[in-house]
Amino acid sequence: MRFYFLALGTLVIVCVGCADGQQLVRKNEYHAPPAQMLAQPGPMVGGPGPGVMAANFPPPGIMPVNYMVPGGPEAAAPRTSQMKFLGPEGMHVGWQIGQAFAEHQIMAPGRYNFSQGATYRLKLSDIPGREGLTIYPTLHVYPTLSQTSAYLSHNALPLRINDEDLDQVETNNFVTKVIYLPDAKYQELAIAGVEELVSTRLGPGLDPVAEADRRGTIMAVLRMGNMDYEMPGQTNGLTMNGQDAAIDLVDGEAGQFVPPQPIGDFQAAGGNVPDAMVMGGPAGPGQPPYDMIAGVNAPMYGMPTVGTPIGLPGPPHLPYGRPAGLKSHTIRNLTSVDIGEPVDHMLIDVKHDPGIRMPHPVKHVEYTETHPVYSPGETSVPAWSN
Amino acid sequence: MRLSLILTSWLALAATAAAQNPEDTRRFYPLDHQQPVGRAGRWQATIYPGLSSYSQPVRIALPSEGEVTFYQGSPQAGVVTPAPAQAGMQVGYVYRVKIAQMADYPGVELYPTIELLDRLHPPTELKDKFPIPIELTTAEIETALNDQMVTKVIYLEQPQLATPTRQIDGKMHTEVLEHDINLLEAADRRGRPIAIVRLGGRIPDPQSPQDEFFSTSPLTFIPQP
Structure with missing residues (x-):
């Protein structure tokens, strides 16, 4: 027991x-940190720095076009996302250009490259089977992230508006479609493909944007309602303050094409997060290193562009134009680090198995020449000896 | 009782081991095939500075007849070559090519990229005879046409670990792995990763001929196979 x-x-x-x-x-x-973190020395600080691999930017003197230096496309990650309007087939897609709409710019199925980090107002018209219905959805095109860079370089984002979506819009409902790239653990197939979340197919109380963000990386969000943005005399649409702006008529069917103008930043409010600071470092193979000179071609050293006490650009949590109220700013790195002590004496034992066995070097040579001995009369050379 | 205990413990350990990823080499791989295009090549060119100056022949084959267009800058600088087509590419660079005029896919144009991670070491005079083979199959083309992305890692087999299967009609041995597998790690486990091929359905912007889409990486045109 x-x-x-x-x-x-x-x-x-x-x-x-x-x-x-x-x-x-x-x-x-x-x-060790993943590659994306190794490429940046710290939050909001551009590479390279000590121990940082591979800069994300083209060295000076080289035009920042794609693929010019090894790894160049990373320096010029896709700045546009190609939207592929799949249907309904025959639907016309237009977009807002300033105070007017450019109509009939694309007919589904069709594609367009939208600049990233912006919001556009589209105009969907001439929808087959929905005569008279015009929808003005907004399209948020998200910036490229490390997870989506390769995908966006090679794929278009498919967007199909189906009958269910149109029915929801016509019955005063609000439809949100989120196109995202699922994380590997949520991928069901061995081949990467985007997935789509639609608000009307989720349970009540579930936010499709939050849910897609949980499952992967969002690349675009389309929001549709039935608000009419081209009502005559409107006061809250494209014409502001009750004044009719000059309307430029742009019609794709007449051969006119105007690129869309963003109606807003990617952010709901506020401006862009400032770009990371590039401090200098090695260039590509065979190219001399370069340095950013503080105050000449780089911001003055010690002159932060925002009020974070670490002296580096940070998120604009201190609103510009107001007295700074921040009294303390502490960042604690709680990562457990075990990288060992520096090595002062290195001993490397190497061994071949099986070992090497070869003939030993010669250390003694005994060489004997035996010469024949002839008596007179036994040779014919020289002739006079006979 | 002792035998039973040992057996139970062994079973528990076996279950834990089985739960691990079979492709896991238990080494840290900061890179994977889902990194931004060009990152793995750039790291390789940085670590081995001499690599990027070597012009490595690469041969692109299609499932049937077709054309391969190599670009050296703008789309106006494309060089159209019947498939299978080959060109010299440099390690660390990324190349965008166009495949078109395929007999089975009339009107279809696709733009895969090739990221070169390493080179081969044939005798110098036979360099053009031993290109890196890139074979695009019917299934991969159809996958790209369905707005999905195909990522392939081409590796040079380690002789001791080579798959003991015969190449039929010269077709490369191909394994399809799950999406959460790090393909670079899996290729490194089997040999030496040579190139990453990515294929999707994105095409250049017809409204913008100077699209960011095309590659300007240095190319060398070599005799076709």
């Missing part, structure tokens, strides 16, 4: 240890 409890206790210990799992896996593993 005593052995039984001893065995039972051992079994419980083994099972608990294995149930954790992490300990067994972590024992011989080493971790």
